[in-house]
Amino acid sequence: MKPLCFSALLVMTAALAVVPSVRAEEVAESSSRGTIVIVHGAWGAGYEWKDVGRGLRAKGFDVYRPTLTGMGERSHLANPDIDLETHIMDVMNTILFESLDDVILIGHSYGGMVITGVADRLPDRIKKLVYFDAFLPENGESADVAISGRERPATEDFVKPMWNVTPGPPPHAVPQPAKTLRQPLTLTQQDAVAKIPTIYILTVDPGATPEEDAFFRFYERARARGWKLIEMEANHVPQVTRVPEIVQLLAQEAGLASSPAMTSLSIYLLLDGNCAQAMRFYRDCLGGQLTMTTVGESPMKAFFPESMHGRVVNAKLTSPAITRFGAPRTCCGDGWWRRWAARRRE
Numbered sequence: 625m626k627p628l629c630f631s632a633l634l635v636m637t638a639a640l641a642v643v644p645s646v647r648a649e650e651v652a653e654s655s656s657r658g659t660i661v662i663v664h665g666a667w668g669a670g671y672e673w674k675d676v677g678r679g680l681r682a683k684g685f686d687v688y689r690p691t692l693t694g695m696g697e698r699s700h701l702a703n704p705d706i707d708l709e710t711h712i713m714d715v716m717n718t719i720l721f722e723s724l725d726d727v728i729l730i731g732h733s734y735g736g737m738v739i740t741g742v743a744d745r746l747p748d749r750i751k752k753l754v755y756f757d758a759f760l761p762e763n764g765e766s767a768d769v770a771i772s773g774r775e776r777p778a779t780e781d782f783v784k785p786m787w788n789v790t791p792g793p794p795p796h797a798v799p800q801p802a803k804t805l806r807q808p809l810t811l812t813q814q815d816a817v818a819k820i821p822t823i824y825i826l827t828v829d830p831g832a833t834p835e836e837d838a839f840f841r842f843y844e845r846a847r848a849r850g851w852k853l854i855e856m857e858a859n860h861v862p863q864v865t866r867v868p869e870i871v872q873l874l875a876q877e878a879g880l881a882s883s884p885a886m887t888s889l890s891i892y893l894l895l896d897g898n899c900a901q902a903m904r905f906y907r908d909c910l911g912g913q914l915t916m917t918t919v920g921e922s923p924m925k926a927f928f929p930e931s932m933h934g935r936v937v938n939a940k941l942t943s944p945a946i947t948r949f950g951a952p953r954t955c956c957g958d959g960w961w962r963r964w965a966a967r968r969r970e
Contacts, residue, residue, distance in 0.1 A: 657683065657684040657685050657879060658685050658686070658726065658878050659685070659686045659687075659724050660680055660686065660687045660688070660727075660728045661687075661689075661690070661715065661718060661727050662677065662687065662689050662730045662732070662735075663715055663729070663730065663735035664691070664696075664735055665733025665734045665758075666733060666804075666805070667695070667785040667797040667798060667799070667800050668696065668733075668797060669691040669692075669695045669696020669698070670689035670690060670691040670696060671689075671696055671697070671795045672795075672861070672863055673689045673732075673863050674689070675864075675867045676867055676874070677689050679868070679870075679871030680871055680878075683871070683875045688718055688722065690714055690715055692710075692711040692715075692738070693710050693714055694710075694798075694800075694801050696795065697794070697795075699798045702782070702798070702799070702801060704802070704803065705801075705803065706803060707801070707803035707804055707806075707807040708737060708738070708766070708803070709741070709807065710804070711737075712738055712741035714738075715729075715738055715739070715742045719742070724749065727749055727751060728752045728754065728877075728878045729753050729754070730753075730756055731754070731756065731758045732757065733756075733757060733758055733759065734758075734759060734767055734800075734804070734805075735756075735758055736756075736758025736759035736760055736842070737804075739753060739755070739758075740760070740811070743817045744812060744813050744814065744817055747813055747817050747819075748816075750817075751821075752820065752822070752823075752877070752878070753817075753821070753822040753823075754823055754825065754874070754877060754878075755823070755824045755842070755846065756825050756827075757825060757827045757839050757860055758842065759771065759839075759842060760845045760846060763809065763811040764809070764810070765809060766805060766806050766807055767804070767806075769808070770842075776802065776805055776806050778802075778806065780802050781802055782799035782801060782802055783799060783802050783805060785797040785798075821852075822846075822851045823851055823852040824842065824846035824847075824852070825854045825855075825873070826839060826843040826853070826854070826856075827839075827856055827858040827862055828855060828857055829857075829858075829859055834855060856869070856873070914939065914940070914941050914942075916936045916938065916939045917937055917938040917939075917940075918933060918934055918935060918936055918937060919932050919937045920933030920934060921937075922938065
């Protein structure tokens with residue numbers, strides 16, 4: 625039995641040694657868990673989503689927060705001719721010039737107008753759409769018509785924020801070019817867009833009902849289209865007031881789009897000891913489902929005494945988080961035990 629224990633110890637030690645090395649090598653070389661592009665709302669800019677972006681990057685996502693022309697740090701470019709189409713092109717060019725594919729595209733508030741146009745122009749680049757308390761326009765609607773049913777009079781070049789803005793150092797809200805709210809949206813590829821998985825997240829002020837929310841009409845449009853719906857108690861800017869919850873929610877929804885089949889990590893073992901404990905540790909860190917197979921449940925059963933049938937021979941962790949480490953891999957190789965058993969019979 626000593627050779628058996630010694631071989632088992634070697635296998636267990638190799639498994640423990642391989643897992644960290646695979647992880648370290650693959651983190652640098654593999655793709656991320658996914659690519660997220662976040663489009664801010666009216667009067668705002670990408671800076672509003674900085675903390676959320678930082679949290680999502682920590683979870684392994686590539687995150688882009690383009691600021692629309694004339695807004696935020698690009699307010700020096702503001703002029704009356706900036707319209708909705710300009711903002712759509714801002715995001716389209718981010719995707720095209722950064723060579724982004726399989727994008728999880730998120731639009732907040734007015735950003736819903738923008739991502740609707742972007743998805744219509746580049747449906748093959750979009751993996752998932754997330755409307756975050758956002759406008760959900762129909763073809764031919766402007767932002768003004770979508771939210772109020774009325775056209776905005778063409779008497780102003782800029783629209784001031786709906787709340788009082790105390791002058792001070794940046795960052796702060798800036799006036800929105802009026803044409804971005806007046807210009808109707810033209811959609812031509814909605815059959816292709818309809819195939820993109822989409823969710824709508826409605827934030828409802830504490831103490832209010834969903835029906836009282838200004839964006840409830842868009843929530844109902846999403847329901848009519850059969851989209852996944854999520855309600856959360858928060859004000860209209862949870863990217864500022866509820867950062868940890870928003871990071872967790874978006875990471876979860878983005879992770880569901882990462883891969884149709886979750887990537888898995890398998891370690892072939894021979895004992896219940898440290899290897900099994902290590903896999904439980906990885907499960908606790910990465911989440912997902914851990915399954916373990918005993919000797920008695922495996923083809924190895926015939927090669928070992930009954931006293932060993934209860935020991936773990938294989939542990940497999942299936943988790944979206946492991947996608948960042950590359951394709952599924954088996955640390956010790958599927959056939960190691962057959963080769964080992966053959967040597968034992970010689």
